[in-house]
Amino acid sequence: MTAVLTKPRPIRLKGRSYLALTLTPELPFEDWLVRLDDLAGRSAGFFLRRPVVLDVEGLEIDRAQLRDLVGKLGARNVRIMGIEGARPSMLGNDLPPAMSGGKTTGDIEEPAAEPAREAPVTETVAEAPAAPLPTRTAPASLVVTQPVRSGQSIFAEGDVTIVGSVASGAEVIAGGSIHIYGTLRGRAMAGTLGNAEARIFCRKLEAELVGIDGYYKTAEDLEPGLRGKPVQFWLEGETFTAGSLA
Amino acid sequence: MGKVIVVTSGKGGVGKTTSSAALGAALAQSGDKVVVVDFDVGLRNLDLIMGAERRVVYDLVNVIQGEAKLTQALIRDKRVETLYLLPASQTRDKDNLTSEGVEKVIGALKSHFDWVICDSPAGIERGATLAMRHADIAIVVTNPEVSSVRDSDRIIGLLDSKTLKAENGERMEKHLLLTRYDPARAERGDMLKVDDVLEILSIPLLGIIPESMDVLRASNIGSPVTLADERSAPALAYFDAVRRLKGENLPMTIPGEKRGFFGKIFGRKAA
Ligand SMILES: Nc1ncnc2c1ncn2[C@@H]1O[C@H](COP(=O)(O)OP(=O)(O)O)[C@@H](O)[C@H]1O
Ligand SMILES: [Mg+2]
Numbered sequence: 382m383t384a385v386l387t388k389p390r391p392i393r394l395k396g397r398s399y400l401a402l403t404l405t406p407e408l409p410f411e412d413w414l415v416r417l418d419d420l421a422g423r424s425a426g427f428f429l430r431r432p433v434v435l436d437v438e439g440l441e442i443d444r445a446q447l448r449d450l451v452g453k454l455g456a457r458n459v460r461i462m463g464i465e466g467a468r469p470s471m472l473g474n475d476l477p478p479a480m481s482g483g484k485t486t487g488d489i490e491e492p493a494a495e496p497a498r499e500a501p502v503t504e505t506v507a508e509a510p511a512a513p514l515p516t517r518t519a520p521a522s523l524v525v526t527q528p529v530r531s532g533q534s535i536f537a538e539g540d541v542t543i544v545g546s547v548a549s550g551a552e553v554i555a556g557g558s559i560h561i562y563g564t565l566r567g568r569a570m571a572g573t574l575g576n577a578e579a580r581i582f583c584r585k586l587e588a589e590l591v592g593i594d595g596y597y598k599t600a601e602d603l604e605p606g607l608r609g610k611p612v613q614f615w616l617e618g619e620t621f622t623a624g625s626l627a
Numbered sequence: 628m629g630k631v632i633v634v635t636s637g638k639g640g641v642g643k644t645t646s647s648a649a650l651g652a653a654l655a656q657s658g659d660k661v662v663v664v665d666f667d668v669g670l671r672n673l674d675l676i677m678g679a680e681r682r683v684v685y686d687l688v689n690v691i692q693g694e695a696k697l698t699q700a701l702i703r704d705k706r707v708e709t710l711y712l713l714p715a716s717q718t719r720d721k722d723n724l725t726s727e728g729v730e731k732v733i734g735a736l737k738s739h740f741d742w743v744i745c746d747s748p749a750g751i752e753r754g755a756t757l758a759m760r761h762a763d764i765a766i767v768v769t770n771p772e773v774s775s776v777r778d779s780d781r782i783i784g785l786l787d788s789k790t791l792k793a794e795n796g797e798r799m800e801k802h803l804l805l806t807r808y809d810p811a812r813a814e815r816g817d818m819l820k821v822d823d824v825l826e827i828l829s830i831p832l833l834g835i836i837p838e839s840m841d842v843l844r845a846s847n848i849g850s851p852v853t854l855a856d857e858r859s860a861p862a863l864a865y866f867d868a869v870r871r872l873k874g875e876n877l878p879m880t881i882p883g884e885k886r887g888f889f890g891k892i893f894g895r896k897a898a
Contacts, residue, residue: 528829530784531777532751548780548827549773564826 401432401462408440410450414457420597421457433459434480438466447471520556520574528563529553538574549589555579565591572616581614582626596621629660629740631733633762634804635786637778639749641770642806645842645852647746648676649865650766650872652851655710657869659741662701664732665715666758667748668724674714677704678849688716691728697735706854711740721754733761751781756789763792764800764872766833770807771818776827779803783830802833804868809838810883821881834868836861837882 407413435454437447451461463480464472472479522539529535529543531550538556546563553559553567556574558581565583572579572594579593586607590599593616604623611626634647644667651663665673668688674680679702685695690713697713704710713736716723736743747758759765765786769779783801792799805824812818825832837860845855853862860882867877 527787528780530787531780533784545829546827549777550781551784566827 401434403434403436403465404454404459405436405438406440406450408442410446410453414453417459418457421459432462434463434465435461435477436465440466442471444471444473448476451476522557523555529567531567546585547583549587558582568592570597571614577616579615582612584611586610586612593621598623629737629743630764631737631743631745631762632764632766633745633747633759633786634766634768635747635755635759635782636768636775637749637751637755637782638770638775641768641775642804642836642842643749643768644673644676644746645846646766646768646804646806646836646865647744648673648851649853649862650869651742651744652677652704652707652710653853653862653865653869654742654744654872655704655707656853657873658709660709660711660739661742661744662711662713662736662740663744663746664713664736665746666724666754667746668715668719668721668754669717670748671715671717673746674702674712675849676846677712677851679704679712679714680849683714686714686716686719687732688719688723690732691725692723697732706850724754724757726757726760729757730761751785755782756785759786759790761791762786762799764802766802766804767828767830768804768806769824769828771805771813771821771824773819776819776824779828783828801830802872803828803830804833804836806836807838808835808882810881813881813883832879833871834864835879835881836864836868 404417435451447464447467454461461477463477465480467479469479520539521537522541523535523537524542524544525535526544528545529547529551531548533551534554535541535543535552536554540557540560541553541555542560542562543553544562547553547561547565547567547569549566551567552570553561554570554573556579557571557576558579559569559571561569561581561583563583564585564587566587566589568590569581569583569588570590570592571581573592575594577594581591581593586603586609588600588603590597591603591614592598593614596616596619598621607623607625612623613626614621614623616622634643634650636643647663651661655661663673663677664687665671666687667673674683682702685700687700689695690697690700700713702712702714704712713732733743745758745762748754767779767782769775786799786801787793790799803825805821809818813820821832821835839859839861841856841859842852842861845852848855852859853865856862864880864882867880871877
């Protein structure tokens, strides 16, 4: 405890990439916000403290409109960490910074109303200074041999297998499918990187929320008959489907 | 080298301090050398439960800040001579608990005592994480109700990630202590069942302590319940818990139910 810091240590700067939820608002914003509220209402707290990026690529809006939208999202506890696809002139100090070079990993959103809505056109791969960009290999899957505790969050780009239970207040997020050999009490979100084929399996269903590729069901939306049962979830077209495994 | 136990829960009011004192005293009553350390800076009450409040001169923060020697701050119990208390500071800011300071104190205590029992504050903030940081064994105190169980689950997650053991890739030994178990409410179905709590938390059960007026009576006279009334139901349950902690394989008794009924719970191990 007597040691004195003599050598000034250099500040370490590192690049790092993270997974953020991307919201792609549509005009008119009022309607879009209604749909967002509906989603948020069904999955309470879903956006809370999550890093969210706003993608306004191709939207014909001005600075005031953008600021207004960010404010309205803030009022809903959706905190925007960055904005993608905005003209530099639109962003000032009062708005989150511009983000670019995001690796598109799929839409985590409701289906676009107009089919014409372009999917993020290019996978704009800007030079990321420090973090080497992952090359296309099979997405990493993950096997967890311990219970997932409340407050913990598990993520893998591929499938996630949990040998144990997922506690209330815990979440499992997978690019692929999720297999839970125990009770699912928390949240499970599969296919989050844009994989509509992903499924969720659990040995006993007590979930707070389940989602596949942007479609969600909360505890109240789930058929009461499935509670406590072995269940699987999948998407049939745009329909979120649940079936007993017993 | 002694063993460091953290008594923790996430939630307040579940019986951490009561259990720290009772387990500490029970271990000392069996002849082991025990120190119970109060980590609840600003809200100390272990000294009250152990009947030492008027004997506190120096505290944990004084020792960490180098204002007192460890031997000056330790208070020896008047009834059991192998039982000691290291009180928390009531007046100091809890920011005075530094990680290095705690490490030094725990290290010194470990070499003098068979058991170092850390009574954790509620919450998942600094005080709680510091209390668990150097532990070899965690006793997770839980009441049979949903909010307590969920908070305990959260704490178990922290025990598996924020402790030195976890950071060194070792497994923290964890035990569940179900406290304030009320047979009458269990009968009415107002409480979670023991089996359900075990299924959710999936750590081995160390004991079930009944809700009892004996605990209040003991704390009113400033005595751990195992010293106040060795024959009371909570004291017996704490004595059994201590025997299990030392490796004995005892059948588990659910308060209010007949013995022999619980074979399936006895010996139940974590998933
Ligand atoms: N088994 C029990 N029966 C009855 N009351 C209890 C029991 N265990 C604890 N209590 C009471 O509950 C309150 C909180 O206990 P305490 O040990 O201070 O909890 P914590 O340290 O977890 O906040 C105290 O008033 C204590 O006397
Ligand atoms: Mg306490």
